[in-house]
Amino acid sequence: MQFMEFDIKEKSSGDVKYHLGISSMATNSSGKKYKISMVANPSHLELVNTVVLGKTKAEQFYKGDELGKKVMAILIHGDAAFAGEGMVQESLNISNLKYYNPQGVIHVVINNQVGFTTNPNRSRSSLYASDISKILNMPIFHVNGDCPEEASYIGKVCAEYRQTFQDNCIIDVIGYRKNGHNEADEPKFTQPHMYDVIRAHPPVFVKYSKELVEKKVLTEDDVNKLVEKNDSLYESEYKKAQEQKEISLNDWNDSPWEDWKVPNTLTMSSTGITEDVAKHIATCFYTVPSGFEVHGAIQRILKTREDLTKKRLMDWAIGEAFAIGSLLKEGIHCRLSGEDVERGTFSHRHHVLHDQKLRKNVHISLKSLYPTQAEYTVTNSCLCELGLLGFELGYSLPNPNALVIWEAQFGDFANMAQPIVDTFISSGETKWVRQSGLVILLPHGMEGQGPEHSSGRIERYLELCSEDEDFCPPDDANFAFKQLNEINWIVANCTTPANIFHILRRQIAMPFRKPLVVFTPKSLLRNPLARSSFDDILVGTEFQRIIPDRGPASQKPEDVKKLIFCSGKVYYEIVQLLEEKKLQDQIAVTRIEQYCPFPFDLVKAEFNKYPKANIFYAQEEHKNQGAYHYVRPRISTSIGGARPVQYIGRDVSAAPSNGNKVIQKRELKKLQADLIAL
Known part of the structure; x- marks a missing residue:
């Protein structure tokens, strides 16, 4: 299969061949079968570590393997990368935490200077590449790479240690690189004396076979026959590869979804639920067990939930709970992780309640909604966004029928996880034919909190979308569905609890899986205008890609x-301003809830509805940031360039936001003036 991969043109973007993942069944000497999966591994050194940990933890979860007796992770590292890359420390830190612990990992460091051309004294400050693992006090075995029997023995020792103690261990195999960084490299450019020694040094195969002949384990003839047999196998497989016309890219999938049946006709399942289900979840969500003492502030939050439920209304937290709770009822495992997710960074969620009197007594209402519901995992994480996002991506891979959500404490904090986004998530399906339904929640909003607590960097995620700004797909009954199927991922900025409910449930309702990035609100979590009716989530309702103006302007569109x-919270600021200035009949405001795939058809319909209106895109972000440069050409394409698309928003800025109240007020005042100017 490897030879075929080199010779046959792929339908995917392709990658360095040994970066591809694979999954296959193997049989040991006793006849027992087991699966070996290798996760696709990009060149960004060590990024795959936590992806493997997350995938391992998920496999253990679905097998009921709490002690890790059935599923085990093995990570193979280069010496330079193990000592130098921060992901190593993050993966070690994660590895013993509840809800993340894969019950021990065997780390193998190939200590042969394969990383690049420098010497060890320029590559690390420690004596051994493996020294960073001492933070967990794990056993470290240094092994001479010239001694295969000793290396094999230590491998067995580590396997038994891991199975016995469910703990990490590390094998540091000390050797040398024969040809430099790759087969075409000339290592003598930078290490001439070392390579004089290496090239005079007999290879492992020569040394070991000579040792076996001297010990009379094999004869010279036996060795030659083994070499001929091996060469013959390679030649035979290479010829087969040349005869093969095509291969299935799914053969390189590290975890095939064998039991996942995609319907012959691609259709979307309903995302709405019945009112009885909504009321039941809501009641559980604001009710605590008898004798459980809740913090006073949370009591008020629960009372608000109860009052909203009686009015058949929901806020953002209730919308989230309806989505997760209803999926749990349907047997869909849900997992929510990240910094502060149990209560929510802005103290809106409170999925985990802590008894104020009894230590370690907690109540998680969504874990006990129904007797036969699926498992709900909600957990705060350690402070390592890069490693955590990789872990949750890995967790999403074994099972398509699970809702896996990672939330950044602030959208800005996902900056630390950007390499995972770039190498695994936005391009994973194209590079490795690897679908994932992972959800990323990024709290976002310009509210004077400064440049490190405001922007989820919408522009970064939009520039990774594989959508042509100049092409408007043909409009037909399946327009929105076809877009979802063809895009690489989904990017949204929801403004209503009903839409967050539908978009989360849509992740499971789709007959395929796409990553989802949602820019979530901060101030809107409690804004009384940002409420939805139960009617908006009942059977027959669905996610709204745009939300048209439903005020006075929509009644007489010809006068607008x-x-x-x-998009986002600026909508509520605009409508309040228009109401204050009594301009609701002259200015129409339409919310774009889903950036990607872009709602070309609905934008065109809105344009046609207002034949005399000038067209603007308003945003709270600075002009060189936010969604403006993504949205403007697509609006223009939607309307055939009939009218210019003008900008309303902050001026350009090097920083994503400011934390100065004076500047914040000045920017806001200018934004408001531009909004109401006719």
């Missing part, structure tokens, strides 16, 4: 002078 498209 200005049509503003916008």
